[in-house]
Amino acid sequence: MTILLTRPYALSINSKHRLLMLGKNSVIIPLIKVQNIDIQVMDDNYDVVILTSQNAVHAVEKSSWIKRKPIFVVGNKTKEKLLQIGCGCVMSSNGTARNLEETIVNNVSNTLRILYLSGDYTSYxxxxxxxxxxxxxxxKTAYRANAVQSLSKQEIGVMNTSDTILFYSPRTASVFTKLAWQYSLRGNDKVAICISNNCASLISELVWKEIRIANRPNEKAMFALL
Structure with a gap:
């Protein structure tokens, strides 16, 4: 089995390592290229900070005041990264941005000021x-997520010979669908594994051998479907 990882390269490297620990081979073709923005955010009396992606963690690393604030995040991987760089109070909704919204409503008073560090593109x-x-x-925009616009012959070949493709976000699924039509990529012999129903809906117009959807929006649940 050859597994194709389509998420940004820095995240795919970690996923590739975890797959290798499971005895699975994988290749990386990022469909989103992340460009960090070197922002300096002043402590303007913010009480709470929220992140919806691991890609925004870099904006916290050099901000000692942010590390002292309560930080709310979508996933446990983001929480782990923040704890590793010295953040003291991090809460994860371990779900989607919609789940994070409810977590914030249930735990944060609306009298407090919130700083949201995000990418230039958000699906929610x-x-x-x-x-x-x-x-x-x-x-505040902490990074840009640039969609890949074209594929090399080698990348097309890798995509056509992969058995399984992992989709970690609706954005990546949307980019893949566009490229699949553009380059007549073959999908009828492949299994697509999606992190959510929304993600799966964006590739459903293509012909697949099978589309599998994780029962929880995280990588562990996706790997369980391999």
Whole structure:
């Protein structure tokens, strides 16, 4: 079995290592390329910080004041990274951005000021959702997620010979679908493993051998479907 990892390279490297520990071979073709933005965020009386991606962790590393604040994140992998760089109080919803919204509503007073460190593209407008519920949220862009626009002959060959493709986000699924039509990529002999129903819906217009959806929106649940 050859597994194709399509998430950003830095995250795919970690996934590749975990797959190797399970005795699985994988190849990496990132469909999203992350460009960090070197932002310096001043402590403007923020009480709480939220992150919806591991890609935003770099914005916390040099900010000693952020490390002292309560930080709410989507996934446990992001929580682990923040704890490793010295953050003292990190809570994970271990789900989706929608789950994180409910976690914040259940644990944070709407009298507090929230800083949201995000990418330039988000599939769920968490800041707008929280504002509609009375929260004071300031959104700062910490990175850009640039979609791949073209594939090399080698990349096309790898995609066509892979048995299984892992999709970690709706954005990646959307980019793959566009490229699949553009390059007539073959999918009828492949299994697609998606992190969520939303992700799966974006590749469903393509022909697959099978689409499998994780019962929890995390990598562990995805790997269980291999």
């Amino acid at each position: 407008d968490l800041d707008i959702k929280l504002k509609s519920r009375g929260y004071d949220v300031t959104k």
